[in-house]
Amino acid sequence: MSMFDTKGHTAVHDRRKPNTLKKLERLNTALRHQEPDRVPISDFFWGGFTKRWQQELGLPPDANPYYHYDLDWIVTVPNMDPWIRPFQTLKESADEVVVKTGFGSIMHKHFEFPMPEMRGWETDTFQKLESATFDDPADRRRFFEGGDNQIAGVGDGFQRNTPPWIETVKSLRPDFPVYGSIIEVSECLTRLIGQENAMLWMGEEPERMGAVINRIGEFYFETAKAEMAAAKGLLDGFVIWGDVAYKKCTFMSPRYWREYFKPWVAKITEHAHANGLPVIYHGCGNVKAIFQDYIDMKVDAYNPLEVKAGMDVLELRRQYGHGIGFCGNSDMQVWETGDHEAIRREVLRKLNAAKGGGYIFQSDHSVSSAVSGSTYDYIVKLVRDFGNYPIQLGEFEERL
């Protein structure tokens, strides 16, 4: 089981349930910075958390937090591999597997460890990167056929033959607002050439690397456009997966990011908006140096707002007002303690950011296997009890 193992429980179904339309209204009202009936809540769940949650709460093996808690939105991932091809298995045992993927990366997945290891890359020289040509961004296999793909297949879990993306969308749509998604250049480079080479070549050949970034940016822009077209109106929003920062700041200089990375995020966002789709941007780390840029690009909400990188949703609200929505920022490290008093303080404090709308309650990245089932149960209850509008948080009230 993995984070993106979110195939729906229903067969292809034309009609959405009234409750789903209510959830969609809730989500969109929040993203318009108006107050809905209650604060929307969802999250991204490690496969390890879901298994633990099932066992601890005595739930069946096909139980899923999205359905169990009737969460407010869900994201789907199409095939974003540059080369659409099956994984090539290089080594396999009961404990682990090593595969080469459609990014040309050699991925080692030990089934006991939450994250995979990238061991090598087919595209291992700058010359290879400059001359690499990818499969068609609009290739219908990305959206309409099942198969292996790295993002869905090798992460916290390991899955082969991921179902056709469009079928996943259709199966979830009756019960949830469904977002499509795309990676931006940074996420591609990590998988295509490795983070170290990406950074080194940016430093060594900034303009030539900039040309490569533009070419890859164009590729994923076209893929995003094709995805929205393939959905034929079935999507409710769009996530852009990026990662350009870590605990300290951005990996590259803000100047370089603005010149080469930002324009592609802006284009995808603009196109999503032209298709009536709000955009949630996912980017880990301390992005304070470029946070205004996301507002300028009219990104609808920023996720995940990692506490361990110094991001705080109340500080951001004070600084930026309702210029952008927030999705996340509840401290996973507090959740992992299981300390109900500390968790209550944490959750209620963060709910202050929901005043006036503009907030979706989630963890500050993803729900790890160190969180107990009963803790997440408690957290959902807190958000449902205290997240009704008008929000009243008692001793945890803070002025913004």
Added chain:
Amino acid sequence: MQDLKALHEAVLNGDAKTAKAVTEQALAAGIEPMKLVQEYMVPAMAEVGRRFECNEYFVPELLLAARAMKAALELIRPLLTASGVQPVARVALGTVKGDLHDIGKNLVAAMLEGGGYEVIDLGVNVTPEQFVAAVKEKGANIIAMSALLTTTMPAMKTTVDALQQAGVRQQVKVLIGGAPVTQKYADEIGADGFSESAAGAVAVAKKAVGN
């Protein structure tokens, strides 16, 4: 012979080719290897660290500078070893058991080498036993551990306990870092130092070994 300041500039600007060329010339001209390290290369990396802390340099510039330093050090290291010169300290560095991330660790390795430390890179998914072995068999006097995930962070404490049980805890300093790691956690598990960033790791190591 080129002015030796060119070596400082080459490391600072991440020019590995020039760093190597100037080092070759200097060694051929009989300049003491340690002079090159102590008066030009280490100060250059210290300036790289300062610029990194101030957000004038970012990860690309740091990696390039580290590569330039490494290119020069590859020529110097055999000469230092042959003449019995010891590094500032020997650091066994790795990402802890269950964790497979390495970019942060690699940046720390680069900065420590730039600071005159000998780095034994144990890689990723390093067990407590492997860290203990690095002390007993390779003479490491600093253990530097990295973790990216809250779920793998506890392996840092397990490693500290393993060092204690193996009877070698008192002969090493334990330094930790990584996204979820804090000074508070370092204090809780009895680590000797914690660094928020790769550039800060050198100062923490220096303080830990009392240099």
